[in-house]
Amino acid sequence: MKSFGSLFGNYICDSKSIQDIIDGEIISINIDKPNSKLDITVAFPHFVERRMIFNAEKQLIKSDLNVDIVNIFPRFKSSEFKPEYCYDIIERLGKFH
Numbered sequence: 823m824k825s826f827g828s829l830f831g832n833y834i835c836d837s838k839s840i841q842d843i844i845d846g847e848i849i850s851i852n853i854d855k856p857n858s859k860l861d862i863t864v865a866f867p868h869f870v871e872r873r874m875i876f877n878a879e880k881q882l883i884k885s886d887l888n889v890d891i892v893n894i895f896p897r898f899k900s901s902e903f904k905p906e907y908c909y910d911i912i913e914r915l916g917k918f919h
Contacts, residue, residue: 823848823849825844826844826847826864830882834878835881842874843866843878845868846865846896847864847867848862849863849864849897850862858888858889858890860887861892861893862892862894863894863895863897864896864897865896866897867899875896880892
């Protein structure tokens with residue numbers, strides 16, 4: 823599959839967000855045209871803070887992609903998880919409730 827940066831890097835203006843997520847490998851993309859929704863599953867080589875992913879989602883919504891909803895579903899190696907990341911996981915869960 824392609825990298826996140828190669829497909830979506832041009833739509834994200836914030837260089838910090840790009841640096842944190844550009845190396846992610848896209849596992850799947852689901853486009854729901856009737857609901858103007860884009861779901862992207864991305865495998866990251868390192869842990870990416872949830873706020874960086876939220877920022878990328880917001881920028882993709884504002885871009886010329888013409889979608890109203892963007893969800894980036896991150897995948898990480900289990901070795902990347904540390905206790906301090908619990909707050910990011912809780913924040914992610916809160917987005918869907």
